[in-house]
Amino acid sequence: MKALTWQGVNRLSVEQVPDPGLLNAQDAIVKVTRTVACGSDLHLLGGYIPFMRAGDVIGHEFLGEVVEVGSEVRTHRVGDRVVVSSFIACGRCWFCRQGLFSACDNGNTNPALTERLWGAAPGGCFGYSHALGGNAGSHAEYVRVPFADVGAFRVPDAVSDERALFASDAAATGWMGADLGGVRPGDVVAVWGAGAVGQMAARAAMLLGAERVVVIDRVPERLALAERHVGCEVLDLTTTSVGAELMEATAGRGVDVAIEAVGMEAHGRGLSAAYDQVKQQLRLQTDRPTAVREAIYNTRKAGTVFVLGVFALAVDKFPLGAVLNKGLTVRGAQMHGQRYIPMLLERMERGELVTEHLATHVLPLDDGPRAYDLFKNKKDGCLRPVLTP
Amino acid sequence: MAAAGLAGLALAGAAAGGLASRAGTVASAGARPDRWHAVTILCAPQDVGSPGAWPQPVAELGDRVDVRVVPAPGDRGTELGLRARAGLRPGESPDAADLEDRIRLALRHTRMLLETGEVLQPDRPGTTRTTLTSLPLRLALRRSQTGGRP
Ligand SMILES: NC(=O)c1ccc[n+]([C@@H]2O[C@H](COP(=O)([O-])OP(=O)(O)OC[C@H]3O[C@@H](n4cnc5c(N)ncnc54)[C@H](O)[C@@H]3O)[C@@H](O)[C@H]2O)c1
Numbered sequence: 001m002k003a004l005t006w007q008g009v010n011r012l013s014v015e016q017v018p019d020p021g022l023l024n025a026q027d028a029i030v031k032v033t034r035t036v037a038c039g040s041d042l043h044l045l046g047g048y049i050p051f052m053r054a055g056d057v058i059g060h061e062f063l064g065e066v067v068e069v070g071s072e073v074r075t076h077r078v079g080d081r082v083v084v085s086s087f088i089a090c091g092r093c094w095f096c097r098q099g100l101f102s103a104c105d106n107g108n109t110n111p112a113l114t115e116r117l118w119g120a121a122p123g124g125c126f127g128y129s130h131a132l133g134g135n136a137g138s139h140a141e142y143v144r145v146p147f148a149d150v151g152a153f154r155v156p157d158a159v160s161d162e163r164a165l166f167a168s169d170a171a172a173t174g175w176m177g178a179d180l181g182g183v184r185p186g187d188v189v190a191v192w193g194a195g196a197v198g199q200m201a202a203r204a205a206m207l208l209g210a211e212r213v214v215v216i217d218r219v220p221e222r223l224a225l226a227e228r229h230v231g232c233e234v235l236d237l238t239t240t241s242v243g244a245e246l247m248e249a250t251a252g253r254g255v256d257v258a259i260e261a262v263g264m265e266a267h268g269r270g271l272s273a274a275y276d277q278v279k280q281q282l283r284l285q286t287d288r289p290t291a292v293r294e295a296i297y298n299t300r301k302a303g304t305v306f307v308l309g310v311f312a313l314a315v316d317k318f319p320l321g322a323v324l325n326k327g328l329t330v331r332g333a334q335m336h337g338q339r340y341i342p343m344l345l346e347r348m349e350r351g352e353l354v355t356e357h358l359a360t361h362v363l364p365l366d367d368g369p370r371a372y373d374l375f376k377n378k379k380d381g382c383l384r385p386v387l388t389p
Numbered sequence: 390m391a392a393a394g395l396a397g398l399a400l401a402g403a404a405a406g407g408l409a410s411r412a413g414t415v416a417s418a419g420a421r422p423d424r425w426h427a428v429t430i431l432c433a434p435q436d437v438g439s440p441g442a443w444p445q446p447v448a449e450l451g452d453r454v455d456v457r458v459v460p461a462p463g464d465r466g467t468e469l470g471l472r473a474r475a476g477l478r479p480g481e482s483p484d485a486a487d488l489e490d491r492i493r494l495a496l497r498h499t500r501m502l503l504e505t506g507e508v509l510q511p512d513r514p515g516t517t518r519t520t521l522t523s524l525p526l527r528l529a530l531r532r533s534q535t536g537g538r539p
Pocket residue numbers: 038039040041042043169170173192193194195196197198216217218219222237261262263264265266267268290291307308309310333334335336383
């Protein structure tokens with residue numbers, strides 16, 4: 001079959017690779033009909049997640065049709081249209097039972113790598129490096145889905161492929177940020193990043209009853225999409241002082257909940273951003289936490305900062321003083337898709353959660369490298385390119 | 390982007406360095422040859438088995454290991470501990486490091502079996518090409534199931 005593979009830093013190519021087969025009784029094979037690039041893939045492409053090998057198939061946000069099931073698969077049948085959680089989880093370990101699916105004990109077949117790095121291994125993920133299991137990704141004609149009863153969800157007939165696709169990762173991640181960030185009615189919420197994840201976090205905060213939701217970015221086209229389709233307020237960090245705007249908007253309190261949806265390649269203005277860029281390039285820090293710092297600074301006393309952006313290891317100049325003296329809660333997680341996808345599909349069916357505008361470009365799998373060029377370099381207003389294998 | 394690539398390599402090296410060498414598996418300061426390796430399994434102690442009737446991955450280690458099964462605190466299930474029998478421990482036997490690797494693998498596989506009913510298989514065949522820059526990662530991956538912390 002054909003698949004889009006990582007070949008090295010900033011190098012992708014479409015290659016012929018072996019078809020996947022059933023390896024466990026709880027596996028399903030899914031014929032991928034839509035698969036989309038995520039901001040996380042840009043971190044792979046840029047070489048910031050150093051657990052990739054040349055030839056690895058990438059992609060983790062996808063939807064397709066079940067074409068084969070293992071003998072222990074109970075809820076899916078051949079022909080089912082399913083959306084699949086980007087994180088792979090068993091559904092039965094202690095963490096899965098708490099709804100913390102991305103912390104699954106049994107979903108990652110290479111646990112030693114991250115145990116060494118972080119002290120414990122998270123679950124597995126499709127197409128996201130050998131540190132998260134070395135699973136083949138979804139930018140391919142077919143993909144093997146382990147624990148299919150737990151991670152794949154039948155899409156209601158009334159929900160289109162275009163909409164359901166984003167339940168796989170972006171919408172579930174955004175929802176988690178607002179939910180575990182503790183957004184409540186009356187809150188003022190700020191979201192850093194107007195990519196698909198930030199926009200979905202903003203929408204989730206609105207649906208959870210936030211009084212005001214402000215999304216911050218530096219790309220005008222993305223802010224315009226957020227304003228139009230999500231219905232939130234926006235701030236362009238290149239033309240205004242984010243801190244001053246947020247202080248004015250909250251009458252000096254600071255935001256109740258800050259959601260960071262930028263990650264380790266943050267850009268910014270001024271000294272702090274320049275410092276991060278230089279330090280990362282000199283290998284003195286692995287990640288650039290520019291937006292995390294700003295989020296912490298602008299959160300009210302005893303507020304919550306939820307980090308959705310992906311970070312690999314260590315950051316520098318982390319404002320621990322602000323965390324302590326303001327009494328903040330700082331939390332982060334990889335997405336617990338299995339916890340949210342059924343509810344998200346229901347909201348999609350009711351029209352409360354609309355995602356079609358995120359798919360600014362739809363291209364055949366063969367155009368994968370070009371799709372990533374559009375996405376990475378934010379060309380032609382690209383927010384997320386969808387590939388149709 | 391070359392700089393990013395280098396930063397990446399440094400990070401991979403950090404993760405791989407200790408993994409590739411066995412010494413990096415256990416925190417070297419305070420190493421104790423009789424320390425238990427353990428995992429917590431979400432099931433009742435009796436479901437983990439009993440002497441003569443351990444799950445396959447533990448049974449395969451035969452009499453080379455001591456086995457300890459105790460209830461975990463709260464709602465966390467059962468703690469399964471394994472350690473090399475006296476005489477086979479680090480410093481006592483040339484095969485001690487191999488046995489510790491097999492112990493960690495047996496613990497992980499036992500948890501998978503008891504919690505999910507099967508041992509999750511990694512994707513194969515792989516699609517990767519071997520390159521020079523992937524050497525630290527390849528070394529790390531050799532012990533991606535047998536190294537680590539339990
Ligand atoms: N936690 C999870 O499970 C999970 C899941 C999906 C994605 N992610 C991560 O979430 C982050 C966002 O994902 P995405 O797909 O929306 O990515 P994206 O690259 O499409 O969007 C990131 C946005 O952040 C903006 N940005 C850069 N610097 C900024 C700054 N200082 N302040 C405000 N905005 C800034 C960029 O202009 C861009 O629009 C990434 O780090 C991604 O890896 C995490």
